[in-house]
Amino acid sequence: MSRPEDTLPPDLFYNDSESRKYTTSSRIQHIQSNMTHRALSLLSLTHPSLILDIGCGSGLSGEILSSPDPDTPGGPHIWIGMDISASMLAVALEKEVEGDLFLADAGQGVPFRPGTFDAAISISAVQWLCNAETSDESPAGRLSRFFAGLYGSLRRGGRAVCQFYPKNDEQKKMISSAAVRAGFGAGLLEDDPGTKSAKTYLVLTVGGGQLDGDITGVVSGIEGVDVIDSRRKHREKGRREVKGGKAWIMRKKEQMERKGKVVKANSKYTGRKRNIAF
Amino acid sequence: MKILTLNFLTCARKACKAEPAAFPLHPRDAELEIVEAELNTEFLRNVLPRVEWEALRVVTEELGLPSLPNVAPEPDAIFPAASTAAAATANETPANPAPTQLLQDLHHLLLETTILSGKLVCGNCGHEYAVKEGIANFLLPSHLV
Ligand SMILES: [Zn+2]
Numbered sequence: 001m002s003r004p005e006d007t008l009p010p011d012l013f014y015n016d017s018e019s020r021k022y023t024t025s026s027r028i029q030h031i032q033s034n035m036t037h038r039a040l041s042l043l044s045l046t047h048p049s050l051i052l053d054i055g056c057g058s059g060l061s062g063e064i065l066s067s068p069d070p071d072t073p074g075g076p077h078i079w080i081g082m083d084i085s086a087s088m089l090a091v092a093l094e095k096e097v098e099g100d101l102f103l104a105d106a107g108q109g110v111p112f113r114p115g116t117f118d119a120a121i122s123i124s125a126v127q128w129l130c131n132a133e134t135s136d137e138s139p140a141g142r143l144s145r146f147f148a149g150l151y152g153s154l155r156r157g158g159r160a161v162c163q164f165y166p167k168n169d170e171q172k173k174m175i176s177s178a179a180v181r182a183g184f185g186a187g188l189l190e191d192d193p194g195t196k197s198a199k200t201y202l203v204l205t206v207g208g209g210q211l212d213g214d215i216t217g218v219v220s221g222i223e224g225v226d227v228i229d230s231r232r233k234h235r236e237k238g239r240r241e242v243k244g245g246k247a248w249i250m251r252k253k254e255q256m257e258r259k260g261k262v263v264k265a266n267s268k269y270t271g272r273k274r275n276i277a278f
Numbered sequence: 279m280k281i282l283t284l285n286f287l288t289c290a291r292k293a294c295k296a297e298p299a300a301f302p303l304h305p306r307d308a309e310l311e312i313v314e315a316e317l318n319t320e321f322l323r324n325v326l327p328r329v330e331w332e333a334l335r336v337v338t339e340e341l342g343l344p345s346l347p348n349v350a351p352e353p354d355a356i357f358p359a360a361s362t363a364a365a366a367t368a369n370e371t372p373a374n375p376a377p378t379q380l381l382q383d384l385h386h387l388l389l390e391t392t393i394l395s396g397k398l399v400c401g402n403c404g405h406e407y408a409v410k411e412g413i414a415n416f417l418l419p420s421h422l423v
Contacts, residue, residue: 047320047321047324048318048320048321048324049321049324050286050321050324050325050328076316076318076321077321078282078318078321078325078389080283080286082416084417089413093411093412093413098315100279100280100283100392100412101412101413102413102414102415102416103413103414103415103416103417104290104414104415104416104417105416105417105418108290108416108417108418108423109290109292109423111287111288111289111290111416112286112287112288113286113287113288113301113330115328116286116328118324136420136421137420137423145423155328
């Protein structure tokens with residue numbers, strides 16, 4: 001499958017017919033709705049909140065945000081959506097969604113005053129920030145403006161969950177490290193990793209509030225989320241942990257043991273590469 | 279666009295970021311529309327402490343809406359006491375008390391009064407953001423980002 005973000009910028013790719021196709025495909029609707037519910041469960045909202053939807057498109061996620069509890073935890077929420085595609089917003093308008101809509105490019109920033117939102121959600125949009133069409137815009141600059149703007153517009157203790165489709169590991173790293181640089185506590189969660197339907201969620205927290213100043217506290221408390229901690233990297237310079245390496249295996253085994261699972265005893269062979277015998 | 283949203287919106291230009299005059303944006307040639315919405319008391323309880331009252335006063339006056347008091351009303355005056363302290367002490371599930379007139383007025387102003395079309399003008403740089411069919415265009419030409 002070709003990646004749409006490799007062919008055209010989103011405002012051109014999602015033209016009228018493409019937008020209609022996207023929003024009327026029941027398969028896409030189903031996937032989008034599942035991902036929105038997953039993102040909402042990671043946000044753990046307990047009361048009606050003000051939510052920013054980045055790349056709101058035709059309002060598929062928004063309709064879920066506007067639904068009452070218990071369908072939507074803590075709902076109904078009030079949401080504000082941003083999208084760069086006028087065609088997508090036109091479909092949202094036709095559906096008379098309840099959120100306010102903005103024609104805006106998240107790569108140019110987030111034009112709301114500090115502490116506006118309780119939470120933010122983004123479904124299948126952030127990877128679009130990685131393509132820059134003109135010479136005066138770099139993907140790094142667009143990501144940095146976006147995450148800095150998002151960080152500023154969230155309340156202390158607020159959370160954001162961005163599901164996105166990374167093109168490769170490099171892009172995944174580029175996006176998550178841009179979020180950490182903006183000040184977020186960040187973690188990555190992958191559902192169905194390694195399969196065709198793999199989903200990547202970037203879980204972001206803003207320090208302060210009840211978090212006791214530990215920006216990674218909330219993220220590390222969420223089941224299955226791998227914390228991206230920029231500070232730890234500095235401390236452990238020189239013995240970087242490679243996924244699948246010995247240190248990584250030892251740590252995973254420790255984690256499993258703590259959970260009461262039976263793990264094999266460590267030996268000098270733990271984490272070693274086996275020679276393949278033919 | 280809801281009046282509530284306008285109370286959080288700033289100019290998107292980098293040069294206006296820390297400028298006090300870049301907030302609130304000023305509506306011009308605005309056509310208003312009332313869109314009925316269900317009262318969401320808990321949402322208002324959550325969001326009202328974040329509303330900049332002075333900016334709200336300025337905007338409502340510019341839109342020719344009934345003028346607001348000089349200072350923001352106290353939460354006790356907006357939310358019936360029964361749903362706060364009293365409910366916590368009483369062991370019974372609180373009967374939903376009737377919303378105060380003040381709460382209904384704030385709901386009507388913030389969530390039901392919307393800008394259908396017109397412009398939003400930055401008080402610092404003068405940039406005009408067009409609003410059409412309720413959607414504000416915040417796309418900036420790249421030299422203004
Ligand atoms: Zn300005």
